[in-house]
Every structure is written in structure tokens, then in C-alpha cells.
Amino acid sequence: MISEDTLKELALTLSEYKLIVEKLDREPNELELGLFGALWSEHCGYKHTKKLLRTIKSKSKYTLTEAGAENAGAINIGDNKAIVMKIESHNHPSAVEPYEGAATGVGGIVRDIFAMGARPIALLNSLRFGDLNIDRNIQIANGVVEGISGYGNCLGIPNIGGECLFDESYENNPLVNAMCVGIVDIDSILSAKAESPGDLLIIIGSETGRDGIHGASGLASQNFEETVELRSAVQVGNPFLEKLLIEACLEIATLDELVGMQDCGAAGITSAAIEMAERSNLGLSIDVNKVPVREKGMTPYEIMLSESQERMLIAVRKNEYKNIFKILDKWDLKCSIIGEFIEGNDVIIHNDKKFISKTPINTLTTAPEYDLSKISKGYTAPYKEIKLQKSYSSFNENIIKAHIKKIISSDNLVSKKSLYKKYDHHVQTNTVVEPGSDSAVIRIKGTDKMLALSCDGNSRLCGVNPKVGSEINIAEACRNISVMGATPIALTDGLNFGDPTKAKGAYELIETFKGFNNACEIFETPIISGNASLFNEGHKTSINPTPIIGAMGIMDKNIKVPKKGFISEGDKIGLLGKSLWGTDIGLSGSEFQRIFDKDLSGEIYIDLKFEKIIQENIRTLVHKNLINSAHDISIGGLMSAIILCCEQNNLGAKIDKKIPENWAGSLFGEDQSRIIFSYDEENKKEISKLLNKSNWMEIGTVTEKNIKFENIFIESDSLFMSYNKGFSRDI
């Protein structure tokens, strides 16, 4: 009988093992067990999320792919062009080995994009770390940022946006989510499959080494504490090789002889080859002896499960590989024919002449599906009432100023310039709006279109209520796109959650999908691709549920994109939304609550239909060229938004309102669906005509410097200085 330790190493349970024996009608051999461990891992088999993923809105009139069917999702933007995009996490590897973990995370997501035949045109990333005042966290953060910079800059893909936030919830369990966007002619999109028996399976790129074995099953499927010893499971990246692979593969992609292309990512050849065969409804014969290896004596098990980076698989018509090999030779890339697609449904593995395994593919690829509702049954999320200190509702100038100063110096609010300066964001010469705004904008050469792209997610709000928090995350992602004047048309989701085998983790996932479905329906934005990283459990507890949303919007090239900040003195300031002031309950899950109350409690709320209206409104104002700047109110509330609007061009603001007695909620409540914009006074008439009177108000005027409300005067210089000082410790 199999030992529990062996199963644990493969992240299989005893009942799963029994299921394997039952399906095979025999005991699996060592290699076969490895194949199951990899393919039945969450990373490849989605055994805890598949049921939920099926419920998600993944189609619209623009989608070109079935969700999860290809390496990434593709969306039609007209002119025979498709945008391909996906987000992927590399959390556990980055926790163990920050530089290489993050670097190979970038490498992996880029391969997913060019496997579709698409030229990668943008990278974004969402990062989460524990508090910077703890040494280990600064070490992780530095390693991750250097890794993204070191790997990404080599590739010639602009890194144009994202976010970097800190919360004790990510202590020992950082999140590194990387998103890549590519472009391809619709009629040239590649599929990750073969066409007919006899098609050859060829491996390209790096030799296969002993690195990364059990990456998918081990690292990504176990609690963090168990993975510290798995350092050898982290892969090492070679961005130079990746760059050659991009160019060579995109050149190969134009040849008729090429049938399909697939990234060799998590679970290595096993997952890549077997999933290719499954998609093609074909069998597959592989000779592991044909795989170029880095060192002698590697076993078939190691070869099949290695996660060595910078490898691609292609399916090629039999005897028609000559031109492909010529291109690979031009780029000095190694390749080898390692198998062929065959009739039937089996994967047959040989080591030279020696037979090792014959296993039905559909058995390997049909991981058990767990019903999360059974796991979460009976679980009620603990409700914690919001605590408001007495001083929060008694107006006191000095206290308010001290709170403003502290919040604007928070690592979550300060300028992230030191970070994105390390990423090339100009290469490919398409960047119209650089990092630092609500979203980034790139133009698409050869068309009259531009894309707005963002990548973020508020996990504290999801910690308060995962369903509403997820609705807010999608709403905010779309809002970030809309303030640029673009219409959001597609999303990709990075699910970062705790242990789904525990009631809390299961509940949070279920609620998140409910929120997604509500929001996707309203904003008409399908989730076209995504990634699930579960088992994110730090030493003390699971992370806040962190659904990261990558959003893409489209706009005409002639649209003048508004700036984030005010641009000239004398401009009027407007607020789109029901109310200028935040509320006390809006402090739930806020940055204010994190800093001053060290708490996560309360209730959150969003009216999605109203949110949709104000997003349509802001787009209309941009399209009619009536406004000069637009910025949404999010983390840090109204006060932080005003400061950031002033800071960009070193201006000030006079707000013709009195701050209410409950200043904390009013200034720092993170109530949703509010956008600050500025405009020439002469445009007011036109704006009033376009907007419903109850949805907006003029709140003040842009001034030379400092921020004035009717009952307070706030000097801006020192605030700007705190903001521009950047992180509390150097990243």
C-alpha cells in the first residue's frame, strides 16, 4: 500500500489515490502517480474551483475563446485584431525564492500569450507583501521587484501598471500576480492542439533539468509552512532564452506546417503534452529519452515532471518540420521531436525502447471535483461591528491634519515611482498613459484604437465581505478604465485564496463567484481567463481573500485622455456620485481603519447599477472633450483623492464645503461610485445638460497651492513631500 508521505508529497489524498486505482483498475506505477499528482493539482485540475468556474460569465459578443480552453483568453477588437490576455500567480515560489519566483512568474505568463501566436504588448502586476517594517518582508519585496525588473526588462515588453500593497495578512505569504496582454490577427490565433494522428510533438527551448519538480502539486497546493524546505522546487529563469523563444515562436506561428503551440508551464511536459492531446481528442506517444536534458541520469519521472523554464511544445505535421527547424536554428534554439499524436485516448510513455506507461488521457485529465458548498456548509462568516473612536465625530483641525499626514505617508498610498522606474514602460513605443494613473493606456499601431489596462483588487474589502468586495473589485477595475474614456470589454481574474478544504476558504470562494457574476452581468464584461492560487496560508492565518482583476477597455485613438491630476489653476472641480462625503460605515475595511484602528470590520456596500451610470457619464464627458482630469475615489477616501489630484501638477484646491463633524468617515470613508474631475468653467453648461442633476455637483476650484475647505486650511507642500518620499523603506 502507498505511504501517506508519498501521497502528501504529491498533494493527493488517500481517497483520491483510491479513485485512481479504481479508474485504472490497477495500482499506478511511480511515474503514473506523478502524472496524477500534477494533473489533479489545483493548478492544473482546478478540483476545488471547477464547479464555480463553470458558473462564471465568460462570453460576450467579442470573445473568441472558450474560458479555460486555451492558454489565454482572446477578445475581438475589430480590424481583424484580437487581444489576448491572462493573469497568473507565482505566490508560493516568490515566498520561497523571491527573485526567481517573481521572474519565472513573468516568464510563464508571457509564454501563455505568445503560445496563442500573439505578440506580447504589455505586462502588469499586482503585488502584496506584509508590513515593510519587518525585515523579511522588505527582503521579499525587493527580491520580487528586482525579479520582475530583471526578467521583464530583458523581453522588450513594457510593464505599464499594476499595484503594490501591504497588509499583515500577507506576512510570509506574499502575492505576485503577473498579467500579460498580447495582440494577434484573428485569423492567425494559434490553438494548443494537434490536428490528426501522426502530428509530431516537438519540444523547443531550454533543456530539461531537475528544477521545479512538484511545483504545481507541491508548492502550489500545500500550506506555506510545509513548503519552506521545497526551495529546490523553485525554477530559475533565463530571460534571454525567453526572448529568443518569443521571436522564434512568433516566426514559426506564421508557417502552415505548424498545427498547435503550448506553453510548458506548471507540471512541465506532463501537463502541456497531455492537455494538448486531450484538446485534440487524440492519444499521444512520448519517448522521454528524446527530451534534451541538462544532466545525466534523469529518470522518466523527473523528465516528465520537471518545471524547467523557457520550454514550449509544438505540434507539427508529420515530416514537415524542416522549415521550423530552420527558424529554430536561426535563433540558436534547441529542439527535439519527443513524440507523436496517435489514434485513441491513451498516453503511452517509453524511455527509448522500454515501455513505462499506458494511461487513458481522460482519466488523467478528469480530476475529482469538490463541491465547496459541502465544505462550507454551516459556516457563517463572523460579523464584526465597526468600532469608531469618539474623536472621529468631533471636528478638530489638528487631529484631522495629523490623520491626513499619516495616511498620505502610508506605504499603501505613497508614490510607487521608485518601483515602476525599475520597469521599462516605454519599449514598443505605444505607451500613451504611463504607470501612476488609474489605468495605463497604450495605442495599437496600425489601427485607430487604444487600450486602457488595469490590474488591481481591494482585498481588505473582500476580507469584510467577499461577495460585495468582489463586486467592488470588478466595479473599480471598470471605473479605472472608464475614467480614461475607455469602455471595459474584458476581464481576467487572479484568485488568491486560503485553504479551500477549510470551511472559511470554501465560503470565501463561493461568495466571490457570486459577486463576480453579479458584477460581470451588469458591466457586460466577461472574465475571459484566469488563475487560481489556493492554500495561501501564512503562519498565523489565511490571507484576506484577494481576487485580483485585470481589466481591458477600448477607445478611439482621437480621444483626448484626461489626466489623473488637475492641470490648471482656475479649473472647476466636480464630483460624480451621490454624495461628496464618505460615511462612517464607509470606513469598514478602509486604509484609515487599517492604520488607526488596526482592524478589519464593518459592512461594505455598492449599488452596481448606479456605478454603471456614473461610469457611462464619465466616458461621455471624456468623449465630448469636456473635462481635463478624472480620478476615482478609492483607497484613502476623498481626502487622499484630492491630495493626489493636486499633487500631480503641484497645484491646490479650494473646496466650497464645510467638513462635517464626522470628519473621519467624511474624508476617509471608502464609499464607492465617486469620481473627481476638473473642467474649464465654460464647459459647465454642457456638463449640466449631459448629467442627471442628482448624480454630480461642482465642489470647488483648482488653485495655485494648498487645500482649503471652508473650515480648514491644509498646507500641501509637506503632504506632497511625504507622498513623493515613497515607501517607508527602500524598494
Add this chain to the structure above:
Amino acid sequence: MKIGIVVFPGTWSESDTFYATKDILGFNTEYIWHKDQKLHGIDLVVLPGGFSYGDYLLTGAIASFSPIIEQVIEFANKGGPVIGICNGFQILCESKLLPGILIKNKKLSFVCEWSNLKVNNKSIFSSEYQNNEIIKIPISHGEGNYQADKSIINELESENRIIFRYSSESGQINDSYNPNGSINNIAGIINKEGNVLGMMPHPEKASEKLIGGDDGLGIFKSVLKKVLND
């Protein structure tokens, strides 16, 4: 009239340069693969930026041994104009077409930002600018810290061969406007004969107002004007 952009494995600014010279400026431009041994009919050679050969060993060092570089050296020795951008500048130094060396940025980390450059217009690469004009061009490098012997620096200064220096928006030149620690804020230099330019900033990335500015086009315009007049 033809521009040749040399493509090494790992470089990535060849397509941006192609876009700037061909699509924006309308000049005949073609790629030259590093394994080719010929520079037929080329009037201007550009060595682009990126990470040739992964920048393993030393930046630009491996590229300086590639077959095409012998041709580039011969072309330059005959007076043909050559521009090396970023990694291309590093390759020019490694192949001894330009003096000095580019080492790690003083702060040791990669830096990507718009830089202000003060122009010396006494060269075939900068004649389209006003003398001492301040132009905005992005930089994107980890190893752009130009260093050379004192005698070389004196020579560069006295022969007026420093074409671009990092400066403030108003033209001040000091340490606070130096992104990488280069001696005398050097951003770009020419050889003794004046036909080889190496610069760390990326002029091809400043090729259109839509993407933040088109100050970089003047470099291509200057040298191409010279080629056309010859």
C-alpha cells in the same frame, strides 16, 4: 539612401527604431541579422538597444565578437555613420569604436524614465537641434554609468565630443540630474572622426507626441540630412 538596423539575439529596440525611421520619418530602413557578413548599400548603421546575448558576461561584450561587428568596424573606419543606442553604445565601447566603458548605475538598479538632455549641436547627429537645447528622451538601462580615464574625458571635453548630457529641465548639469552616475553627466559621445555616436537614452522612444514627445527624431534627421547631402 538606406538605414540598416543590426539585430542581435536579445535586442529589442530594433522594431521601435524601424518604426521611427521608416513609419514616422519615411526613410528606407532594413534589418541586418547579426549572422550576416555584409552591409550592402547601407548608409547609416544603427546598433539598437536591448540585451544582446542576454548581457551575460559583460554588457555588449559578446555582441562585439559577432560576425557583423567586423563589418560595422570597417564601415565606420571608412567614415560611414553609426549610431549605438543603449546596448548599442555598450557594444560600440566593447568593440573599441568608442572609448570608455559603461558600468552599473550608481544606485545599482535599473532605471526607466524621461530624461532631460542638454545638446551640443556640433556633430552630424545633432545639427538639427539648437546648441544647448534641452530635449526629453527616455532612458531605460541598468548599466549606463559612463566611465573613462581622465585623459579620455579631457580629450572628449576639449574636442567637444560630448553630444548629450543629463541635465535639469532648465539645463543645469549636476549630480542631482544624473540618473546613473556617469562622469560629467555624459549621456552620449562621438568618436574622434565624428561619425560614430553612442548614447544611453533611446531617441526612437521619443518619436511621436502621442507617446510623450518626439524630441528623439532630430538625431535621425540630423544624420540623414548629412548622408543625403554627401
